[in-house]
Amino acid sequence: xxxxxxxxxxxxxxxxxxxxxxxxxxxxxxxxxxxxxxxxxxxxxxxxxxxxxxxxxxxxxxxxxxxxxxxxxxxxxxxxxxxxxxxxxxxxxxxxxxxxxxxxxxxxxxxxxxxxxxxxxxxxxxxxxxxxxxxxxxxxxxxxxxxxxxxxxxxxxxxxxxxxxxxxxxxxxxxxxxxxxxxxxxxxxxxxxxxxxxxxxxxxxxxxxxxxxxxx
Amino acid sequence: xxxxxxxxxxxxxxxxxxxxxxxxxxxxxxxxxxxxxxxxxxxxxxxxxxxxxxxxxxxxxxxxxxxxxxxxxxxxxxxxxxxxxxxxxxxxxxxxxxxxxxxxxxxxxxxxxxxxxxxxxxxxxxxxxxxxxxxxxxxxxxxxxxxxxxxxxxxxxxxxxxxxxxxxxxxxxxxxxxxxxxxxxxxxxxxxxxxxxxxxxxx
Numbered sequence: 001x002x003x004x005x006x007x008x009x010x011x012x013x014x015x016x017x018x019x020x021x022x023x024x025x026x027x028x029x030x031x032x033x034x035x036x037x038x039x040x041x042x043x044x045x046x047x048x049x050x051x052x053x054x055x056x057x058x059x060x061x062x063x064x065x066x067x068x069x070x071x072x073x074x075x076x077x078x079x080x081x082x083x084x085x086x087x088x089x090x091x092x093x094x095x096x097x098x099x100x101x102x103x104x105x106x107x108x109x110x111x112x113x114x115x116x117x118x119x120x121x122x123x124x125x126x127x128x129x130x131x132x133x134x135x136x137x138x139x140x141x142x143x144x145x146x147x148x149x150x151x152x153x154x155x156x157x158x159x160x161x162x163x164x165x166x167x168x169x170x171x172x173x174x175x176x177x178x179x180x181x182x183x184x185x186x187x188x189x190x191x192x193x194x195x196x197x198x199x200x201x202x203x204x205x206x207x208x209x210x211x212x213x214x215x216x
Numbered sequence: 217x218x219x220x221x222x223x224x225x226x227x228x229x230x231x232x233x234x235x236x237x238x239x240x241x242x243x244x245x246x247x248x249x250x251x252x253x254x255x256x257x258x259x260x261x262x263x264x265x266x267x268x269x270x271x272x273x274x275x276x277x278x279x280x281x282x283x284x285x286x287x288x289x290x291x292x293x294x295x296x297x298x299x300x301x302x303x304x305x306x307x308x309x310x311x312x313x314x315x316x317x318x319x320x321x322x323x324x325x326x327x328x329x330x331x332x333x334x335x336x337x338x339x340x341x342x343x344x345x346x347x348x349x350x351x352x353x354x355x356x357x358x359x360x361x362x363x364x365x366x367x368x369x370x371x372x373x374x375x376x377x378x379x380x381x382x383x384x385x386x387x388x389x390x391x392x393x394x395x396x397x398x399x400x401x402x403x404x405x406x407x408x409x410x411x412x413x414x415x416x417x418x419x
Contacts, residue, residue, distance in 0.1 A: 153354035153356060154357040156381050156385070157361075159417055160417045174360065178355070182356070
């Protein structure tokens with residue numbers, strides 16, 4: 001018989017360690033995330049897509065506790081669908097962000113997940129909202145997750161207002177790669193989603209296709 | 217103590233070292249113009265992060281030991297020797313100390329060298345090294361911007377940019393940027409005041 005060894009990962013909480021990011025451009029948004037889910041030292045899923053659709057043209061990026069983040073995204077996606085049917089039109093990005101904020105503020109003590117909400121709507125075009133700790137704020141770009149600490153310097157120095165869609169994709173890819181290079185809880189592949197008036201387009205960049213930096 | 221941001225970069229012919237200037241006791245800034253670049257020998261300096269008391273005591277001890285060693289040898293000491301002396305002390309007393317040190321300088325045998333001795337007491341040579349609490353925020357920046365074969369001026373600009381970005385995000389780092397360039401000809405020190413720091417678009 002095989003004995004199950006004393007593995008800490010069986011009892012550790014499952015977290016999406018993570019690096020997530022979202023940026024606005026004129027006409028839409030780009031969201032990006034890594035794909036690593038860890039339980040203690042073990043990687044329990046190396047290809048998890050942390051960019052979850054809330055509606056056709058609104059996505060959210062998940063970070064923190066995997067269970068909490070998924071539960072919040074499911075609840076918001078249901079509430080948003082109901083709201084959209086009642087209104088008879090596509091929901092606004094700030095509505096989605098407000099729904100996320102309401103849940104995270106009400107259950108502040110129990111939940112430990114942070115969602116970045118981004119999308120396109122007819123009224124204000126591309127928008128990015130952060131909902132950390134139960135607040136809501138619109139920002140030109142946002143980073144989140146454990147890997148985000150390592151890239152503040154890079155995004156502060158590289159971001160300029162008025163970037164095009166291609167420049168944004170390039171910026172997000174580089175940023176995620178740098179964070180995955182330094183944060184043990186981030187890694188795997190890079191998932192990117194571009195949302196514009198025409199709809200949303202998902203993309204994966206595999207590990208060996210990510211840009212290489214000086215020490216590689 | 218100082219949580220800090222410190223950095224050192226090798227170039228062909230020497231090293232550039234930089235640090236912020238904030239020392240805090242809790243939320244109070246005890247010294248806003250601290251000099252965290254400490255001279256150990258004529259052409260060997262160290263950047264100190266962690267406990268101010270611990271790092272000062274270690275630096276004093278190493279300065280004494282290295283001075284004595286240099287007199288015995290009757291020539292300038294190697295940077296690697298200085299780094300090893302730091303390592304011996306930081307490793308032996310690792311439980312009691314809280315010190316993250318970057319040792320850098322110029323010697324005749326190997327030119328410009330940077331050695332990092334983080335908390336715990338390991339030692340490794342690196343083309344460039346960052347340390348202190350503020351360093352977390354600039355890993356992405358230095359990884360993307362560093363290229364080997366930079367000139368002294370490029371290294372100075374690289375260090376100033378990196379430290380400014382860290383000081384912008386880390387509450388425990390701030391004040392002025394102190395720089396030192398060490399080469400065969402000696403040591404050149406500079407200060408960049410708050411209003412002269414490089415500015416970035418999102419700030």
